[in-house]
Amino acid sequence: MPPKSDPELQELRKELEDIYNNLKESQEKQADVKLQETCSSVSDPPKVKLSTKKMLKGHINKVNSVHYSGDSKHCVTGSLDGKLIIWDTFTGNKVQVIPLRSAWVMSVAFAPSGNFVACGGMDNMCTVYDVNNRDTSGAAKMVRELAGYDGFLSSCRFLDDKTLLTGSGDMKICMWDLETGRKTTDFQAHNGDVVSISLSPDGKTYVTGSVDKSCRLWDIRENKPKQTFFGHSADVNSVCYHPSGQAFATGSEDKSARLFDIRSDQQIALYEPPNKNSGFTSCGLSLSGRFILCGSDDNEVHIWDTLKVQHNGTLHGHENRVTSLSVAPNGMAVTTCSWDQHVRVWG
Template identity: 40%
Template sequence: MSVAELKERHMAATQTLNALTHKLKQKRLLLLDTDLSGYARSQGKSPVTFGPTDLVCCRTLQGHTGKVYSLDWTSEKNRIVSASQDGRLIVWNALTSQKTHAIKLPCAWVMTCAFSPGGQSVACGGLDSVCSIFSLNSPSDKDGNLPVSRMLNGHKGYVSSCQYVPDEDTHLITASGDQTCVLWDITTGLRTSVFGGEFQSGHTGDVLSVSINGSNSRMFVSGSCDSTVRLWDTRVASRAVRTFHGHEGDVNTVRFFPDGHRFGTGSDDGTCRLFDIRTGHQLQEYSRPHGDNEVPHVTSIAFSISGRLLFAGYTNGDCYVWDTLLAKVVLDLGSLQNSHDGRISCLGLSGDGSALCTGSWDTSLKIWAFGGHRAVI
């Protein structure tokens, strides 16, 4: 068989596959007779209500001299690590606002940071295509800087996101502009598995975010510039378990729902969405109508402990609190006193759900405390 005939057969097979994929998508849409908010309304659910003192800014963390790009809480809730364009990681005591570490980075163009589950190490990555690990217990060098304890080399593009595997200080997953995700063994510095890349089921654009399932750490999702989210099983790196469609722009952020059966997304198309990993269906879209002006992009999301609230940061400085059941905005932190002056670039909830931290291009971080009963929502 000639090369031309092989190419012709390949093109025909690709067209058939695309046609079947489209037909399957249409069949799935026909099965969806309602969404989450429609069902909740039919059950008589009422939206969450917020009073003026239910969520207040109780701390402003100042110390960075550049745009804040990423933050993460420790599991014991009292410390935060933040990464900034000033080329530093700062570890904060969230209760006192004091800085416990200010780490000068090998590459100033940092994009992501994460605490280890035990809280003794922090990881970061950026445009140098390397994920750097710092042990907070290491002695400082003669210049007062904390040395890098491990450099994870292997990506061929910038490192956009990193997250430690829950309850494991020795493994983490990174996402990269090289269209792959990598599971690393930090002890050896070697790649355990590569997800995507040469595999056809991988992403076809830069991977921007990852989230590991807290209920099953073998499963994680990745969001990409190809407008899709993919579900992966760390035991089977050769193919994605499932691909989720729906967004019409870059998927900037993904986050698992507390029960591990669903996950949320945020995109350049200005929407957040909720997907079910078991059915592959979109359960809900969270969006507000906008005028003729440019639609603000969603940069970061987080769920409350119960999953009833979805926090979403936007490029225009808004930070909406969505009622996930009824798809209604119940509060905009951007309208409250002491709110940020610039783009909300990152946010995260403390381990016990009692506080929210937001980071911004205005170079500051803010801690928002829940009043009374709000801690259990």
Template identity: 40%
Template sequence: MSVAELKERHLAATETVNALRERLKQRRLSLLDTDVASYARSQGRTPVTFGPTDLVCCRTLQGHTGKVYSLDWASEKNRIVSASQDGRLIVWNALTSQKTHAIKLPCAWVMTCAFSPTGQSVACGGLDSVCSIFNLNSPTDRDGNLPVSRTLSGHKGYVSSCQFVPDDDTHLITSSGDQTCVLWDITTGLRTSVFGGEFQSGHTSDVLSISINGSNSKLFVSGSCDGTARLWDTRVASRAVQTFHGHEGDVNAVKFFPDGNRFGTGSADGTCRLFDTRTGHQLQKYYQQHDDNDSDTPHVTSIAFSISGRLLFAGYMNGDCYVWDTLLAKVVLNLGSLQNSHEGRISCLGLSADGSALCTGSLDSNLKIWAFGGHRKVV
């Protein structure tokens, strides 16, 4: 068979696949006769309400001299690690605002950071295309710097996100601008599995975010500049389990719902969405109308769920931080409008393990801790 014939057959096959994909999309839309909010309203459900003291800024963590790009809570509620363009990781005591570690990084262009499950180590990655691991119990060198305990090298593009596998300090998953995700064995520094890349079921553009399923750590979801989110099983690295379409821009953030059966996304198209991993359906779209001009719609940069899943926290490029009622798709609070809010874009956010506090990071170089009053910590 000649090259020209092969190209012709490949083109015909691609057209067939695209046609089948469109038919599947239309079939799913025909079956999706309602969304979560419409059903909840039909059942007489009412939105969550917030009083003036239900969520307040109780602390501002000051110490970074550059834009804050990432943060993560330790499994216990009082420690936070943050990564900044000033080239440092800072580990904070969230109760006292004190810094317990200020780690000088090999590369200042850091994009992500994460605590290990035991809280003994932190990881970070960025434009140097590697993931660096620091053991917080290691002695500092003669200059007072904490040495890198392990360097994970292998990505061919920037490291956009990293997360330790729950209950396992020895394995970590990264996402990268090289269109892949990688599962690493930290003890050896080697790649255990690569997700995407040469496989056609992988992402076709930069992977920006990942979230590991808290109920089943073998599963994780990724979001990409190709506008899709994909579900992966670490036991089957060759292809994505499912691909989720719907967004019209980069998927900047993904986060599993507390029950592990659904996950949320935040996108450059200005929307957050809720998907079901069992059916592959989009369950809800969270969108606040801003302007007739779509170019003015602020991008979603980061998301998190409350411990019950009733609230969705979403940070935006314009400095807003909406608290959505996930059931009724209503904004019930905008942290950007409250006293002591950030003065710049919200770049990252995260909820403490017990659900009692939210931390937000911003390009204004500060982090803020928002405390829930009374019953709010269990929402």
């Protein structure tokens, strides 16, 4: 690799920066009106008043990831205590506890059908469990160990019971056929770790967020990005598709959340917390898309009105960094998990 002082490298960097600035100028010329101006006549929404309906206690170490099943009742959490726990969020009861071979879990996923859960992390592997079948110890049966990454597994999402999408620290996206256990797609997606994946409501496209500060839109059938979105000045830790399928939200280490419009190919809103001293680890959107919720390293969940770009309030309760949040598919609840070892169901 050439040294940083290499004149040719400096010239290439400047050329790249000029191209990026020209792109930004071209985009800004197309943005004839700001979102909050367009929505100025829309009435203010009421303050979101969510409270902890259930405190899910069972993990004995930091909880890093949570994801809802398609039934809006069950969710799965993964913790550094080396356990996956499947919860009934209505009753607060544990449905299953699944011991893991590696405790370093960073991402979990529940299949929309509720039949499978997947997890992965620093073991550079994605492991899939069949919730409806038990092994000899009584835990959910491991059905696949998907190996072949050169970096940690940072995100995974089921397209259906037969197909899984994964992002990893080796900058790659892989698609897996779970019936054969083989990769059907394997390509470099970003210039840094792929940190987050969100599937579109129709399941035909997905968005990724990366340490390279960008987000990309992909077609399920293609290995090249349809669009690349810039704007963040640090790692994009979380992406979440808008329920309309026409936009997506992001949460970043740069202490901001943003809304990107796919049709206009650019950022249309910037959301910042009142104190501006906390980075965002996770984000989610309400069923209508009117509210964006972001888990933060200041131990709180921040909420904004997406249309009027106004901070709507915070959810207090966690005693350490909020690592992940998942909005129930029916929009009736949001579940958060934290380094304080607790999982909370808000409603």
